[in-house]
Amino acid sequence: MHARPVLPALLLGLALLLLPMHSQAALFSSDLSASGFISFDTANSTTTAGSQSGELQHQSGGALNSAAFNNGPPSPDSLNGSFSDIGDGVGMLLSLAGDVQSAAQGNQGVFGDFGISLSNLSATAIITVTLQLNSNFGLLSASGQDAYLQLDTFLDGIDVYGRRWRDTLNGDVNEDSASALYTVVLNPGDSASISGNIEARFGAFSSDGLYSGQFSPFISIAEVTVRDDPPEVPEPGTLALLFSALGLLLWQRRTPSLRLAHDKE
Secondary structure, X not given: OOOOOOHHHHHHHHXXXXXXXXXXXXXXXXXXXXXXXXEEOOOOOOOOOOEEEEEEEEEEOOEEEEEEEEOOOOOOOEEEEEEOOOOOEEEEEEEEEEEOOOOOOOOEEEEEEEEEEEEEOOOOEEEEEEEEEEOOEOOOEEEOOOEEEEEEEEEOOOOOEEEEEEEOOOOOEEEEOOOOXXXXXXXXXXXXXXXXEEEEEEEEOOOOOEEEEXXXXXXXXXXXXXXXXXXXOOOHHHHHHHHHHHHHHHHHHHHHHHHHXXXXX
């Protein structure tokens, strides 16, 4: 009974352990260029109806930058800049209230636009970016014979959205997309832009009509994964160790056959 060769097996196992891995995950790779903006739609918003207050929000490197407004457009009316950390993103904080007198007995609205731009600067890596749209609806109400408040946020052309409507005449609506996440895969050199909207519509038409609500939608970078697609070339020393182990295994298997042939002569 022959002893099992131990040294070649150990060398082979060591060589396999030293082979490089081909994928990695990172919180935020320098190979990813990311930026975003949030803007107040001054042209289409009715800033004098009812009570309106809030702020635009842009978070970069974990630090929040904001521009407040109160029954008028913010100054500046747009925030933009780069992102560097998981959780960075853009959004709007909005608080609304009104009645038939303050809302001027008609359809009013406050609107915002946002966007995120992504670029893969690597020549070899595939970068996967997951965005998350948090609608963040607060307490909403509409009362009286005819009053309503409609709050919506969504990504353009993508089935990611949140919707809350309070309407004393036509009924309430509570809808959310199946997922608040959207994934973008960037091959080497690829770029992508994602845009969306924030919409608040409101009105009071009866003498007893009232509406109120809070809304703070925010879109952020939830995850970044980086994977090197082409396999890395093993170090020369690792290859030499691997070939040495394989050679020893072949020699161990061949030796009994040579001894058997010699004994028969």
